[in-house]
Amino acid sequence: MNEDKHMSIFEAPKCLVSTDDNGQFKVEEEILKQIQEIDKQLVILAITGLYRTGKSYLMNRLANSSNGFPLGKTIESKTKGIWIWCKDHPRKDNTVLVLLDTEGLGDVSKGDKDHDNRIFTLVVLLCNVLVYNMMSTFNQDAVDKLTFITEMSKNIRFQNRTESVDDEQLRMILPTFVLCLRDFSLELEKDGNKITPDVYLEDCLKLKQGDDSTINKYNRPRECILKYFCKRKCFVFDRPGGRKVLQQLECIPLEALSDEFIEETKLFLDYMYACESKVLLNSKPVNGRMFSTLIETYVNAIRNGAVPVVDDAFMAVANLENERMAAVAVKEFAEKLKMIELPVLKTNDFENLYQEIQKGALSKLRHESVFNSEKYEKNAV
Template identity: 40%
Template sequence: MEEPLCLVRNGPDGELSLNPAALEVLRGIRQPVVVVAIAGPYRTGKSFLLNRLAQRRSGFHLGHTVQAETKGIWMWCLPHPCRANTTLVLLDTEGLGDPDKGDSRNDAWIFTLALLLSSTLVYNSTSTIDQQALENLGVVMALMERVRVRAGESGDAAAADFVRFFPGFVWAVRDFVLELSVDGQSVNEDEYLEHVLRLQPGSSRVVQEQNELRRCLRDFFPNRKCFVLPPPAEPEAMKHLEELKEGQLRPRFLQQADAFCRHIWDTAPVKALPGRAAVMGRMLASLAERYVEAIGNSGVLCLESAVMALAAAENTVAVAAAVAEYRRRMERELKLPTASQKELGDAHQRCERRALALFMARVFADKEQRYQLQLMSELEAAKEEFCRRNEAASEERCRAVLQELWRDVERRLDRGEYAVPGGSRRFQEHLGELMEKYHQRPGLGVKAAAVLEKFLREHEVLVRALREADQQLSEYEKKRVASEAAAAAAAAKAAAAAEAVRATEARQEEQRRSLEEQKRQLEKLLWRQQRAMLEEQERVIEHKLREQEALLEEGFEREAEALWEQIRRLEEEKEEMKKPSWIQQALDRLSSAAMLLQSLVQILLSVSQLVIWRK
């Protein structure tokens, strides 16, 4: 993108809507995205800071009056400056507290969208982190009323799990001119932030409300960072920031701004969903759609519902992409007809393995293996289609060869060479030669015996008529010739039956190998998911333990004890995650469904064979 584009429109009535053009940009990004959103009071220099992250002098519009410039949420997608194959998505939000708007609920939703869409949230404020600055960040409290992790949960229960969905948090304090010190001791920026977030003693309603906000910030954002930046230029030059060259900006500002940008570029993570599913551009677009739709419909966001809806859409696409990959590879590898069913089966295994790997790399939140079973069914159907095409190509090739070889016999028939004494035996000899030449032809494929058997049946009447008309043959010789012809027909029929049995056995072996590959790749995915879930659970537990320790140090024993109940529940969940039984249940579920699918395929094959034999 050469310049930013509005992603979320904020209408005059406060109704939020999405810009289709911006969604199309996101859907075109087939890379993981690092999403950095900036929020804060209006007219505090958010856009200027984002432009530096974009390494551009201009881009997000800078305002120079007391009126807010940015409305809604604006987006800028750029190649990540430090990571290959990664896109940096910058989100500039409408300023909080704009007096011209007069609707704090709208502020809360804009802030909530920025928070939920980002992997790192930058909160931008001015002067110092005082009580007023904290109160400006009170929109966080609205999350407990407006956002749920799971449908039907209370606000308190949801808040305990917010940390799984929330981004990293960076507080950028602009125009900071004070010395960083606490109780006369010099501190760094992070220590300054942690000091500000300490709970205050007292039991008054005001103190409790202030502490509740501090608790929310500490609980929701375990990864916190602070930067203090002095004014970028002299007051008279601030109106022309876009026009100032680097040498005209204050050195201390440049130093701090560079440290801020480096921190974001180096540490801001790829946007991920619970379970560590990396978010691509199209997924970010889908999340935005679902969040805005939920805000408009009910005014309550259910994060798990949004993720599950996204998973359903993404997994459906993953199935389609895997099947398309399978078909492309089969078309490239196969030259029909194949010499045997095994040759086709081997190609199927190779292509299926690649399609499965592609699917496993994209699927997420498929707890019941619904989409893997759908993939298994569609791959089996695609394979059967290739089998039918292979058989059709074989039949066409075999009929063409027989037709070519039969021409010589047909010319002899037309000339009457077989309508003479001894003609019947000569015809039998020529028919034997035809069969020998037929078997010597390459590339007949899997239906060679079946097509030959049908060919012989089609010419039984001619063989019988020549035999009966041959006056040179005695009745005994006619019976002997008839017996030889019947034996040849029986041998051809037996060969066709054996050919069908071999094909059926080959297909059964393909199904067995396919199931083993499906189980192997699923088990690998499940163990990887288990590791990710345990790592995420450990991070949450460690965060809660640190917070509990901080509460004890600050003298808030009752709050620390309440937090211990959350920790105990998280520990129990972790122990359940460690058990391999849920992995085995998933594998058993896949096996049962696969066996049912295989039974259906076998029934269809049996019916197909019955139809062929009746013909």
Template identity: 40%
Template structure:
């Protein structure tokens, strides 16, 4: 394996997988060839098959286990009538590279392209007169069925010097045959432009991490049960990937929340930062999660975020309380000493008590960095002084009895107003938190819908591409007078048409998102 930056696509890696050749005499194991070939098919988005000299019957025969590929690979579990038709949409581009090609590209006297040369090699013998001819045709039918996107390149010998052939990898281009360099450039350019990003289940891009897991899952499936089921592999990989998606996204959110200096000045400051970090975490989750059809892992992610947010919200409030209590203690220290000494229990003491209490409030209000519990802690402190105030009123001989009663009643009303204000503050906080949570949930639903639309677009483009390949194949058979073979594609083309209309998985997913939306709101 070689991994290099992709020459065309930014932020992509070109992975080159080199497998052992087919028909290795040392192994002499056809089963081994089948497994190697199947693994290469499953892991690649473009597969290059090499042969030397010309496309001979022997070179085609080395692909004879392609006819048995349904014994090693299937798309879905259960008894599916047309596994062959389904497989072609998941298979890579098939590129036949003919090395050391010395012939002219001609059929009779007519010049042809390399692609025409390959198609001519895949023509059927008609009519079939013997079991050998039937086997000859069957292999070609399978190759054409599975690999609708085919390409052929022919290469001349890179150099006439045997010595240079031994040092080929070290030779600069100017030491090689001009035609060979041009052919190689054309070949590479085709791979760079036409080989798509490898996708799992058509819509999910394969990352390096996923490629490693897929290699393990496919190899294990082929070796243990002799059948690699794409549907089962997707389910298995999705379970692993979605768990990691939840963990990574929740971890990022928690790490970001730890950077918030506590206490925040206002609840809005806290919620704005929380929303920003939740968006970052959600982006990671949605990017990594795959085929979360029931949205089980999405709900797990949102619940994790909610738990972490609640924890940090509590810490924010507690830190605010701690700061506010310290400030109250600082500004009320002399007042508390005077209160304990009975300084205010004298004539005119109530007026003096109110003046000092107001001064404490003003000093407290000027302080910065009190946080979300600033008003609440102040009200709690002022409320706690009401009993002392009533006692001071009763001891203040400057007040008439009627005035004392009025002041006590006024103090009680103020205390009740403070209690109501505290209750109002709590309700406003909960409403602000709820509004922020609803806004984030709505954003989650919108991004889910966007991801669904993007997946559906990719799906439709793939179905359209496969449909064109089937129609092209059907036309080729008709041109060659193989009407019976052409008819085999009718059902597949109709199935593709129905899938484009029904949208199966995407319809179910859309319904599940709508159900989740109703549940949340």
């Protein structure tokens, strides 16, 4: 992708959403301008999870790089806010792979659990594949920490709806949920038979029967995952090596890692690279301009203390794209009119040529438009 190589977001990870002194989200305008220049469909992969669980390593591998996103070697959380790195998609033409790395959730030093909820909500709305990274097994303690998932339905809404979001609507906008379990040492067996990581995940999500407070607490996060993430996938990773290997993961060559870890990472990469592009509700692929509008709309809502309204964001995208496409249609229409060789001796011949050019311009506008283009057609040709 050649024409985008000069942009810094293709060279290294850049901060996309930071936090100001008041704890409010702030979109980095220079980075947003670069995103707007990407006129290709996007596959948007985001990674989140508790801090210090090795999220950034997986993102660097997705970028086919040994470094880029910083890997902390101490107990401190390294990534702050949301960072972005764009790459040519390794297996899809005319497509950009967008990697979003989020600051680790559950860092008690932040002292603000709502901050985690806002980060999680924002990244869920922006991506079409969400990788949730955690250490070891998907046990009760791990599930109990998924408070941001149980709060999610309160943090997203549709226009003119005061009640809970419709389940089907949420499924249409929420990403594929990919669970990555690191340093996983259990034998994947059940009743003496080998099982896949996917079966292990679904087994962990099974609900208990009953209606007392303990069972309700157990079921609640599982219900939310089952309800809102209808497409789920699970990968397990063995330890890549000993402590020294973990401390030098950025610079150690791939062949120095354990065979199991290398094979498991390959399976993960193959799956992620096969994921489809992000689309709007009408299956329109999202490009850089559309993505930047979504970012601004959602962040502005959160900054103003509001719950992000999906309809508002999608309509903002539709309006900008349709205005742009209408302007393109007008320009092409005018250029083709100029190409008519004069004089045209018969009025009917001229009208037929005019209508043919107009029909072609409108057809292209309707094909490229987002949602309803009727009002833009009237102003176009």
